[in-house]
Amino acid sequence: MITDSQLPMIPMPNLNDTHIEEMVIIKKLSEAALDDQVELVQKTLQELLKYMSLHFFDEEDLMEEALFPALHAHKSEHDKQLHLLQTIMKEFGKIKDVSLVISYVQDNLIPWIIRHIQTMDETMALYLQPEADAQKA
Ligand SMILES: [Fe+2]
Numbered sequence: 001m002i003t004d005s006q007l008p009m010i011p012m013p014n015l016n017d018t019h020i021e022e023m024v025i026i027k028k029l030s031e032a033a034l035d036d037q038v039e040l041v042q043k044t045l046q047e048l049l050k051y052m053s054l055h056f057f058d059e060e061d062l063m064e065e066a067l068f069p070a071l072h073a074h075k076s077e078h079d080k081q082l083h084l085l086q087t088i089m090k091e092f093g094k095i096k097d098v099s100l101v102i103s104y105v106q107d108n109l110i111p112w113i114i115r116h117i118q119t120m121d122e123t124m125a126l127y128l129q130p131e132a133d134a135q136k137a
């Protein structure tokens with residue numbers, strides 16, 4: 001599991017906070033799964049879906065407002081990840097096997113988040129920075 005200091009930072013403080021907060025939920029999910037707490041895993045998957053949907057929606061809203069040229073490519077990455085999470089939730093609901101969630105978090109979700117922040121979120125932040133600065137003021 002990565003620590004907050006290993007999470008890539010972008011030049012938009014609000015979004016960094018969102019990413020850190022999301023990582024807190026992912027840590028909770030991972031711990032519940034390693035502890036074989038099926039109900040808590042289910043609850044935390046719901047919490048993650050809700051948080052991740054808002055996180056992605058906020059970014060898409062900012063990109064839309066700023067007419068960011070790569071909006072559709074960025075949104076399609078978000079949509080794919082939300083779809084995968086929903087697929088994992090459905091499957092987990094059926095088989096209730098925590099190893100499914102453990103491998104999803106370690107092999108897919110965390111590497112994806114790090115790569116996504118370093119590439120797409122970073123590019124977006126550099127483009128949006130004037131708006132982000134205006135928002136802070
Ligand atoms: Fe993000």
Ligand SMILES: [Fe+2]
Pocket residue numbers: 056059074078116120121
């Ligand atoms: Fe993003």
